[in-house]
Amino acid sequence: MTTDPAYRQETSREWFESLRDRVCTAFEKIEDDLAGPALELVGDTPAGRFQRSTWTRDSSGNSGSTGSDDIGGGGVVSIMRGRVFEKVGVNVSTVKGQFTDEFARHMPGAGEDPRFWASGISLVAHLQSPLAPAVHMNTRQIVTTKSWFGGGADITPMFPKSKEAGADAACFHAALKSVCDGADPAYYQKYKSWCDEYFYLPHRGESRGLGGIFYDNLDSGDWDADFAFTKSVGDAFLDCYPQLVAGRMGAAWTEAQRHQQLVRRGRYVEFNLLYDRGTQFGLKTGGNTEAILMSMPPQAIWP
Amino acid sequence: MTTDPAYRQETSREWFESLRDRVCTAFEKIEDDLAGPALELVGDTPAGRFQRSTWTRDSSGNSGSTGSDDIGGGGVVSIMRGRVFEKVGVNVSTVKGQFTDEFARHMPGAGEDPRFWASGISLVAHLQSPLAPAVHMNTRQIVTTKSWFGGGADITPMFPKSKEAGADAACFHAALKSVCDGADPAYYQKYKSWCDEYFYLPHRGESRGLGGIFYDNLDSGDWDADFAFTKSVGDAFLDCYPQLVAGRMGAAWTEAQRHQQLVRRGRYVEFNLLYDRGTQFGLKTGGNTEAILMSMPPQAIWP
Numbered sequence A, B: 001m002t003t004d005p006a007y008r009q010e011t012s013r014e015w016f017e018s019l020r021d022r023v024c025t026a027f028e029k030i031e032d033d034l035a036g037p038a039l040e041l042v043g044d045t046p047a048g049r050f051q052r053s054t055w056t057r058d059s060s061g062n063s064g065s066t067g068s069d070d071i072g073g074g075g076v077v078s079i080m081r082g083r084v085f086e087k088v089g090v091n092v093s094t095v096k097g098q099f100t101d102e103f104a105r106h107m108p109g110a111g112e113d114p115r116f117w118a119s120g121i122s123l124v125a126h127l128q129s130p131l132a133p134a135v136h137m138n139t140r141q142i143v144t145t146k147s148w149f150g151g152g153a154d155i156t157p158m159f160p161k162s163k164e165a166g167a168d169a170a171c172f173h174a175a176l177k178s179v180c181d182g183a184d185p186a187y188y189q190k191y192k193s194w195c196d197e198y199f200y201l202p203h204r205g206e207s208r209g210l211g212g213i214f215y216d217n218l219d220s221g222d223w224d225a226d227f228a229f230t231k232s233v234g235d236a237f238l239d240c241y242p243q244l245v246a247g248r249m250g251a252a253w254t255e256a257q258r259h260q261q262l263v264r265r266g267r268y269v270e271f272n273l274l275y276d277r278g279t280q281f282g283l284k285t286g287g288n289t290e291a292i293l294m295s296m297p298p299q300a301i302w303p
Helices: A005-033 A101-106 A163-183 A187-198 A223-248 A255-274 A277-284 A289-295 B005-033 B101-106 B163-183 B187-198 B223-248 B255-274 B277-284 B289-295
Strands: A051-056 A072-080 A085-098 A115-127 A134-143 A147-156 A212-218 A299-301 B051-056 B072-080 B085-098 B115-127 B134-143 B147-156 B211-218 B299-301
Touching: A005 A072, A005 A085, A005 A115, A005 A134, A005 A223, A051 A289, A072 A289, A085 A289, A115 A223, A115 A289, A134 A223, A134 A255, A147 A163, A147 A187, A147 A223, A163 A187, A163 A212, A163 A223, A187 A212, A212 A223, A255 A277, A255 A299, A255 B255, A277 A289, B005 B072, B005 B085, B005 B115, B005 B134, B005 B223, B051 B289, B072 B289, B085 B289, B115 B223, B115 B289, B134 B223, B134 B255, B147 B163, B147 B187, B147 B223, B163 B187, B163 B211, B163 B223, B187 B211, B211 B223, B255 B277, B255 B299, B277 B289
Parallel strands: none
Antiparallel strands: A051 A072, A072 A085, A085 A115, A115 A134, A134 A147, A147 A212, A299 B299, B051 B072, B072 B085, B085 B115, B115 B134, B134 B147, B147 B211
């Protein structure tokens, strides 16, 4: 039955939503588990819980009620403001619509028929502790007259040259390498390089963080294999990142470290608004602003 | 002698630099004059003074030493972090170079010869007090095989619907209307509308602030008149804005008002990085990053 497009769409949608649920559960447990000197630093901030809000996409491409069978869908934004996760957003969305002429020219399979269907999960976490890495993870399936997967995950320590950041990044990279190697021996180098190239701020001459993997247009001809790879990226993220946070979250930090964290967050803002294709495309084509900009850090400085 | 291009360039450059000096003097006086409940709120922050740093443009378009007679110049960034002006940057720059092919197609007079000369002043002020308006002012002369002026000024109160913001905006608009009307009865409506259209965030469905004027490609055929108008915009800014700040800076503000200010600053960041043509062009063509991003607020939140 996996050759039926409707079955495949339903299956991938369900996966993105179930991954969201497991991530939220894991992150809420971390909120409960906080111990150590950090507890004093966050004061009386209670253990966080995710709050969900639903948005729908109307026929004009804006949020609102659905007007046409060909254009619609929507998503659910889950946001938690906690004592470990200063702000973490997880958006799952499933939408259908038509690409504009200009966009259709650049999308596989959209030249003759601009209709598309897309479903995915996107997550960005900004932590209270400057000693714990921020993170981004996103996987999605897009269907035009073709069908493909894309996504990735990358880690952004606040002190990228520290040995702790190096250790966290090594663990993160190893987890992603393992799932890449399980799918295709060529994937890891290709997707790691793609990530390093993508998450780069040319005007600063610096990388956003310490990388991970980035992939797009994945259509190997074996949908089941591509979907299995996409699922394994999400599983690897869920296995690895909460452990990294748990290992860093309890330690005390200084005002100077917090200052540096807020500077790095300014760079994060610069990347997302200046260069991130998803952000630019979403905001300029009537996407849901709150869902797209959930990636913004809770606070940033340009001292 | 004002028909000599070299004389005109030297004259406008001197004007931008002298305006910078007068603005800095006026803003430092405001720092000294702070009195009232706000003094307690800013704690032991001393009266600010501008710090200047010089940058040069090399033949690759990046900062560094000048490599060619046709490409070069640079600028001076003056930044003050004070007790009234939380962060204010004033950049004056005079550069020459060659537009890229793509850019040359869109610039008057650059189609046949891509060389350009440009000089200008750009100012952005973010205030400590949420009750005082942020402001932006910029004027410039650009020379290709043609020559024109551009610029404007716009005001961004943190509570745009308050009667105080309305009064500040009315005063600001009246000052700009006066100089527009002194030059051409058609200017004010045209340049006010241009400003309202330009400083708009479509993804938020909101304006950046309460507007002002925005003009570009001003070449009426009378260089002296166009230069006089550009000077009068700078003079009007200098007459009006420091008075507005002086009238608002001393009052006490609440934590809730400060919170709202930081939210509005997030919107300011969104506008500048997503939509501001000067910022996007500058950062993507090897402009001086520190000079361009002096417009970023010292602190912003996305709660």
